[in-house]
Amino acid sequence: MTTSAQPQTHTPQPDTDVSMPASADAAATRPQSDEELTDLGEALRRATGGRYGPVRDLARATVPASTMVRDPELTMPEAREWTTDALRRLIELGMAGSGFPVAQGGLDDVGRSCVDFEMTAHGDLSLTVKSGVHFGLYGGAVTALGTQWHHETFLPPILSMEQVGCYAMTEFGHGSDVASLETTHTYDAATDEIVVHSPTPSSTKTYIGAAAHDAHVAAVYGQLVVDGESHGVHVVVVPIRDEDGRPAPGVTLGDNGAKGGLAGVDNGTITFDQVRVPRSHLLNRYGGIDDEGRYVSDIDSDGKRFFTMLGTLVRGRICVAAGAATASRKALSIATRYALRRRQFSAPGHDGEVLLLDYLAHQRKLIPGIATAYAHMFAVNELTDRLQELHEMPTKDQEAQRELETRAAGLKAVTTRFSNDTIQMCREACGGAGYLAENGLTTLRGDADVFATFEGDNTVLLQLVAKGLLSGYKEMWGDLDMRGMVQFAARAFGGQFVEATAARPLVERLRSAAARKGEDDTLLDRGWHLAMFADRERHVLETLATRLRRRADDRDSFEAFNSAQDHVLLAARTHMDRFVLEAFVTGVEACEDEQVREVLERLCTLYALSSIDADAGWFQAHNRMSAGRAKAVIAQINTLCAELRPQALELVEGLGIPEPWLNSQMLRDETAARWTPGAPV
Amino acid sequence: MTTSAQPQTHTPQPDTDVSMPASADAAATRPQSDEELTDLGEALRRATGGRYGPVRDLARATVPASTMVRDPELTMPEAREWTTDALRRLIELGMAGSGFPVAQGGLDDVGRSCVDFEMTAHGDLSLTVKSGVHFGLYGGAVTALGTQWHHETFLPPILSMEQVGCYAMTEFGHGSDVASLETTHTYDAATDEIVVHSPTPSSTKTYIGAAAHDAHVAAVYGQLVVDGESHGVHVVVVPIRDEDGRPAPGVTLGDNGAKGGLAGVDNGTITFDQVRVPRSHLLNRYGGIDDEGRYVSDIDSDGKRFFTMLGTLVRGRICVAAGAATASRKALSIATRYALRRRQFSAPGHDGEVLLLDYLAHQRKLIPGIATAYAHMFAVNELTDRLQELHEMPTKDQEAQRELETRAAGLKAVTTRFSNDTIQMCREACGGAGYLAENGLTTLRGDADVFATFEGDNTVLLQLVAKGLLSGYKEMWGDLDMRGMVQFAARAFGGQFVEATAARPLVERLRSAAARKGEDDTLLDRGWHLAMFADRERHVLETLATRLRRRADDRDSFEAFNSAQDHVLLAARTHMDRFVLEAFVTGVEACEDEQVREVLERLCTLYALSSIDADAGWFQAHNRMSAGRAKAVIAQINTLCAELRPQALELVEGLGIPEPWLNSQMLRDETAARWTPGAPV
Secondary structure, three states: OOOOOOOOOOOOOOOOOOOOOOOHHHHHOOOOOOOOOOHHHHHHHHHHHHHHHHHHHHHHHHOOHHHHOOOOOOOHHHHHHHHHHHHHHHHHOOOOOOOOOHHHOOOOOHHHHHHHHHHHHHHOHHHHHHHHHHHHHHHHHHHHHOOHHHHHHHHHHHHOOOOOEEEEOOEOOOOOOHHHOOOEEEEEOOOOEEEEEOOOHHHOEEEEOOOOOOOOEEEEEEEEEEOOEEEEEEEEEEEOEOOOOOEOOOEEEEEOOOEOOOOOOOOEEEEEOOEEEEHHHEOOOOOEEOOOOOEEOOOOOHHHHHHHHHHOOHHHHHHHHHHHHHHHHHHHHHHHHHHOOOEEEEOOOOOOEEEHHHOHHHHHHHHHHHHHHHHHHHHHHHHHHHHHHHHHOOOOOHHHHHHHHHHHHHHHHHHHHHHHHHHHHHHHHOHHHHHEHHHOHHHHHHHHHHHHOOOOOHHHHHHHHHHHHHOOOOOOOOOOOHHHHHHHHHOOOOOHHHHHHHOOHHHHHHHHHHHOOOHHHOOOOHHHHHHHHHHHHHHHHHHHHHHHHHOOOOOOHHHHHHOOHHHHHHHHHHHHHHHHHHHHHHHHHOOOOHHHHHHHHHHHHHHHHHHHHHOHHHHHHOOOOOHHHHHHHHHHHHHHHHHHHHHHHHHHHHOOOOHHHHOOHHHOHHHHHHHOOOOOO | OOOOOOOOOOOOOOOOOOOOOOOHHHHHOOOOOOOOOOHHHHHHHHHHHHHHHHHHHHHHHHOOHHHHOOOOOOOHHHHHHHHHHHHHHHHHOOOOOOOOOHHHOOOOOHHHHHHHHHHHHOOOHHHHHHHHHHHHHHHHHHHHHOOHHHHHHHHHHHHOOOOOEEEEOOEOOOOOOHHHOOOEEEEEOOOOEEEEEOOOHHHOEEEEOOOOOOOOEEEEEEEEEEOOEEEEEEEEEEEOEOOOOOEOOOEEEEEOOOEOOOOOOOOEEEEEOOEEEEHHHEOOOOOEEOOOOOEEOOOOOHHHHHHHHHHOOHHHHHHHHHHHHHHHHHHHHHHHHHHOOOEEEEOOOOOOEEEHHHOHHHHHHHHHHHHHHHHHHHHHHHHHHHHHHHHHOOOOOHHHHHHHHHHHHHHHHHHHHHHHHHHHHHHHHOHHHHHEHHHOHHHHHHHHHHHHOOOOOHHHHHHHHHHHHHOOOOOOOOOOOHHHHHHHHHOOOOOHHHHHHHOOHHHHHHHHHHHOOOHHHOOOOHHHHHHHHHHHHHHHHHHHHHHHHHOOOOOOHHHHHHHOHHHHHHHHHHHHHHHHHHHHHHHHHOOOOHHHHHHHHHHHHHHHHHHHHHOHHHHHHOOOOOHHHHHHHHHHHHHHHHHHHHHHHHHHHHOOOOHHHHOOHHHOHHHHHHHOOOOOO
16 A cells, blocks of 8 residues: 655656755755655645645655654743754754845745745644744844845844844734734934834733744834824834843843743743834835935825735735644644544444444544645645745736735635634544644644634634725725725625636636536536535625625714624635635646546545535525535535545545654554554553 | 622522531531622522522632632643642532432532532633542442442542542543453452453553542453453452552553643553452442352343443533533633723724624624523533432432433533534634633633543444434443444334423423414524424434434444434434523523523523524425525524623623633733723833
């Protein structure tokens, strides 16, 4: 069933540089792995790798699992120390700074920086988050919001880890509502400095990764005040600790202490008491202060500037989506591998006891989950590629950028919801063994949990998606704007739905073909699935627009928005479901290996039917599905689970996490006898 | 809105002894509490207290919160020490041993022992589980499976904590399948001893609470072998540690280490190498060895004896249901109280920022959850009362016992599923603050998690429920028996459904009244809700029976069972949904205060409609609900949330957890300024 380890047969794609920037030795080595994979498992990895597949292969082949997984028994101080050490190792391994400018030692490849982030998530999410804060959020803010001087000054010590950076956005009083942050950056013309200050208890920065112990420098969000006038939120680089770890003058640092997970991340609080930094520390790409002490910006409107600056969060959200998707894949890999060796209850007329995965109920837990995990891989790949494509464009396409921001926000919400549900399901599917930290699931669950609320709370993000849809990506966004949402809807709405899908000729062709058939023929028909998803989205969005439009003249636009909030969230979710399905369908189309494609098609059908079944109430209530068909969908899901069951091992191999990276004691050969009733001592 | 603290106005009900057995001082004090409650909140507590309400009031009034809550920052060794100390304090507080015989210092009140367990869950679940293992499982096994000598010998040192007990049932190789445990209890006639032995690696006991550090003595499940003949699983009391904590000769003890929660519980492994104990250590109420060395039992069949012995697990399952229900109530209390002080985003035309609980989406998360939490309170009360009623009956009613076992198994599965989903939802509803351990939700989540798989894995338990239903409680059960389930279905099935509901005249009357009305009138009609729940259950169960009956002659009864496993689980769930709704309706009926009753009726409607909405796909596919009605249900849920919103504080007060027991830093007054943007320093 398995092939012996061989140098991988697929060569890096020519358009992708898989060399590791900071490690010439690693780059010189072709990807090789000790992992024993089935042919199908390896082919599934290849089919799901996308543009950055070779980067993933290289990491799997060259990074020792031992450097990427953490002993779950470490205390919080030990876990923090391990994580900081591991962060340094990422640099040696070349998994850091890919998104930085070439001049500062990076690759100027923001897509690859997402993949680097994702690969750390194959190992340990504390490391993922810590590197995300340091390289992605702090380094990313300097890169995206700063200018050349900032790059030259602040990025090299980040890439060398001489300095640890943190990202001081959230305050006790405001998290989702970034525009209302209370921290002030007041320009003092007399000394040509910016005074950073926390004016209220609620303006203390909190949950800031690396603030409790490691960080030397912070990208601090606050209201920029120049000559008494506020210009909205801007970012200033502020030293918060000296090299010996002592707080900088005027800076008070606190420790958020134990959390629901991420024991290796030292989240903390930062309070500023009139802390002075030179004017040059203002990241002034979109708005700054000139030598005469006047505020200057190429963007006239404060709102538009704010949304442009927040638009730089897009990478972080794709990263979080990729990290959460990886966490789901890890959990599914652990639970499925366990279900392939764990037996319980004798079956009348069968030899021995029954493997967990041979129970229909167990299949129904794990196999649709695996199908969704595949769907998310293709969706993450699509956004990662798109991010880099737009980055490479010489002129910015604003609508394309908005669309990407919308989908990144939505995919982050969808994958993190799925990961929290799925890791818990996998934990329970492993019984008592799943509850032991040594088996990998509980740490993963605790670590991934916060992904649902950081980098944008999921509920808020889904509202942003709806706002993007209602405005046809023509409006700036990045914040929850209740009045704006109602107003968008009041304008002529329509057109953009078709426009957004027209970009996929394959999807259009399949859907049209299905429309010509009757219901009886089409249960497995991809066109029918695509039509169902698109039709659901269209109907939800159009009725939402109508509903909001009817209330557009209400004096109370909060009430108008709020009364439809469940509808708003449904619109966003159905849009993302369609996006994910179309990404899956497009990804499968690109697969040339017939056997692999057949498996992927089956997974895609299972994903589509599971989603239709989960919304069976909606589809029937809106006359999109008959009672008979609703029952047939469930029967078909059971059939698909049975058909995919024999390939379960290959399917989880295809999810891309090598077994040693799963960090699960119960999957190791030396403990196998425990799970084999009657095996001799 | 709140009344000042006064001695509570409701006196203990005369039929319940609220005195604390081991603390005369506490018993002499009338319940008094420092808690400031609204009138409605207090009245809701009274209405949901049931027979043991006064016991709960006394604990809330007399037990200091500080003795019941644990610092979430404690390391695992510190948490274990805290828990062991707290266990001792339970004895001083009289919250221990209520279920023990009066002669051994107990109250012979098994219902009250469940409530004692539940009250510890108001504070800390490690303490709950540790006390559950020591008093409930170990003490309960000795009480229920032992005879007078065992009670006199083994119970006093448990109640004095001179000995700590543990419950050694689960092995690496077998958890759910208790009948297949591999540990052997072999009678050696030559020395009149029983030899306890672990013959295989998979027979090592694992996940055993208190085994890693504290336990001196274990109730060990194993196959009893007398004169070469096996008589199935029996329990033997085995010393495993001496008073200095050294393992007994032949006993090897291991530590399960860090877990997903319950840091205070020292779960571990036990391996026996030919450990000898006197014959008297066999708990022989249902089967033993006489002085001539012959196996003797009043119960002829090994299977029936096994099921009778496992029937003693019923209390543990009610306890776990109560504990999980309490954990849900804690989480909902924390998240709702936070949502009543946390604001985010300005609303156009409104002063200040919007309270989280004023968002429809937030209401839709929390308020239906609160409604379900109320439903579960009434259901837990009903089973607790029933447990004690049956315990007090001079002759045992076997069918009633089976029914109780069925419902206990089912309610455990339903409440633990709900608690895992709900605690996570509440964590996310509190954003970053919810992720900090100091705010109480993440520890609760990790601790409650395992309730879904211990004391019976939920999937297995739901199958037991289906088995009970198919056999009309006329067959013994306690184990998953696939052949049996198919065979029950093959016999004449019917009758018991009506029989089981006929016991509730109120329910019958309401349902009949609804049947005479049209769909238009009945959206808020309790009779319609009851009819929908009953009809769903009846249809699912009848079609399941038909389906299994059709396969009854299959040679492969595993395949026959397995192909319908999703249907089996649905039958169990729909049965439990009906039971919970009927318990809720019956509980509301008993409430005499009109204002309180109105609130409870609204919660009951919200619970019923939420369940109907969650199954909207099924109801429509089976022609039980029109498309229009499916949409109307959602609109009505939104309306009910809006109607209940102004009473949110009162509703969570009614959930019964005093604020200091929530152990949530963010709810304390001294941190309030953090959550109030713009408040002065």
